[in-house]
Amino acid sequence: MTINQTPQVVTIAGSDSGGGAGIQADLKTFQARDVFGMSIVVALTAQNTLGVQSSLPIPCDFVAEQFDSLAADFHIRACKTGMLADKEHVQVVVQKLKEVDFGPLIVDPVMIAKGGHSLLKREAVDCIKKELLPLATVLTPNIPEAEVLVQQDIKTSEDMIQAAYDLQQMGVKNVVIKGGHSSDILAKDFVLLENGETFWMSSKRIETIKTHGTGDTFSSCIAAEIAKGKSVKEAIQIAKSFIQGAIEQEIFVGHGHGPTNHWAIPAQDILID
Template sequence: MTINSTPQVVTIAGSDSGGGAGVQADLKTFQNRHAFGMSIIVALTAQNTLGVQNAFPIPTEFITEQFTSLASDFNIKAAKTGMLADKEHVLCVVDNLKKVDFGPLVVDPVMIAKGGHALLSEDAIEVIKEELLPLAFVVTPNLPEAEVLVGYPVTTEEEMKKAAQDLQQLGVKHVIIKGGHLENGNAKDYVLLESGDSFWLESPRIETIKTHGTGDTFSSCIAAELAKGKSIKEAIIIGKRFIQGAIKEELFVGHGHGPTNHWAELADEVLLS
């Protein structure tokens, strides 16, 4: 076997001590999808299914050392970002991403934890828009995150389309607006590709509070598939099927917003339109 030929992918994010989101969710997803996962930890959190009790950003010098260490040894074919804490840490990650070749970048613009704890400072929003998104291959905001990035309400399907177009104008190639927060009907995500082609991904809505880490899991699945050489459209569809299965096949962990199931099978009930 050729050295470094196994698909390799890295998560650049915060650690979730409860294991349901963040770096832990990403690594579990990478493993499920048969990509070798590694991590660059940006922040530590004390959290569980009830919420985030505290967060501690890692010194930026050590973040840079993690980038340097991985780049010197591994053949990383895709990367994803999650919790980036604040302006200083976003700038550190951006600076390092410009120095390495980690393949296509999936940006999950994590802002708020399920329990309401802020995972990104307000002064970091503009930096993400101006510095990080132009480096991104694909961005995966939910509706509240999309609203913050575009600066207007995103509550309808037409507004999802407009938001995707506006985010693309910031330099990101492909955009997925996740519609799980829409109140009616099935869960629908809008996808706008760099080519201008677009489509909806639709799946039955599952009534559950066990949704901790859904955004991390979805975006990390996309990153794993990209590392394996899948096209962006294939990676997105597999990501949607994976997160649908991870929500559907419930786990019973903790007393609050429980985690999704990272050893779930791909769900079949995802419709493309």
Template sequence: MINGTPQVVTIAGSDSGGGAGIQADLKTFQARKAFGMSIIVALTAQNTYGVQDSMAIPSSFIEEQFDSLAADFAIGAAKTGMLADAERVETVVKKLKQADFGPLVVDPVMVAKGGHHLLQSDAVKTINQELLPLAAIVTPNLPEAEVIIGQRIVTDQEMIEAAKTLQAFGTQNVVVKGGHSQNKDAADFVLLASGESFWMSAPRVETANTHGTGDTFSACIAAELAKGTELKEAIIIGKKFIQAAISQPIFVGHGHGPTNHWAQMTDTIVIKKRS
């Protein structure tokens, strides 16, 4: 049967070290049994030490990748990652409006683990005004959310308020990830379009192998959406998947190693309604 298999696309940057970006997304899609494809927006020279260099793909070629996939595949969901700069964001927004790629997961990638900027500062406004309104869900970590809303986020209540602000930008659903917080557990706040909200928490794992966690989490959600999984369940599966990928380590490289994309999911997370 033509196009009978769930299909999902990542629109992001390539990580030559294989731990994040397009490579992490494709590994996650495969692990979640969705056929993955890619639209490459930027290239990086990267390893577990960090990003040594990056180069944006010409916008005309990004458009050709969109057109090529749209002409052949039945894509059920899409996700964005590294988008480099305002020009590339505008190109992606234009093509997403033309293509029928299903619900969009926006992972607003800005800075690599080693500190290399993966998004130019002038692109943040473009993401806020043009990309977020297209998103079914946005999944920033705390530093990314702070840049987007222009405010510091420290407390649980500030995470809740940040989610509301992000939703006001036009995104239907929001996950503000708490991995960068000082809390004992890694707790993420989820705000859905329906108004329902809850916390997802899991034991914090002491490890340096966290390269690509944001990419992997958002890719898992996208893969589940492509399979027809209801959004709330897709988010919870994403949390379980990334917790397993962090807590069942592999050992690659000398720096911030990658997560384990073939880890076995467990029920080690706690779902708690907003108090």
């Protein structure tokens, strides 16, 4: 009897009741990329496209029990983290990741929701830097998140490059600094790989507010591709094409920062240099 041959991936994050980000976006991405997705819920949110109205962390012991339950039955080949709420939840996630084998870890350091609501308490940042980042195979911060982690302003391409090296010094193997918040004409992401290779991924900038869940979707796609056996470099480049297509091929949901399109066709015009 064949058991656990289908690629399996887990998201360790917060639930988005509006469906556009968080665990819901992760699971949609896993499905779109042909892997079986699971979830470890760290927090609940009352959330829609207009913002986060409330959030409720899950008890830490129950978070740990979710880890144990999945580890007892499944062969998880990659995992990713998203919203981790506070220091206590970061610590329990770190502890359990050291105990179980969930494959390569992709860390999306979620800090602020699109509407401005804080999703990570300030005291948790140091814990992420010291305890979670050294476990990460890939780190995918946007510019504001990278600024918090390196404690420096990032205004130029040179700043993005320096931030990536600084983050790698914290123990991360591979770093993607996403450039969606920059003022460049193109949306340019800088990639620093474990072997020292670097490159930029550029795509046309889309004028839209339908970008809710872009970070979750991008990092989830990386996890899915790694679980299928792609190299880290290949997975990152596929994720760039996937998220670009998800932004370009709009869907119309809600009154605010609408979600991306998880059934979109990946874009084919990404420039790698």
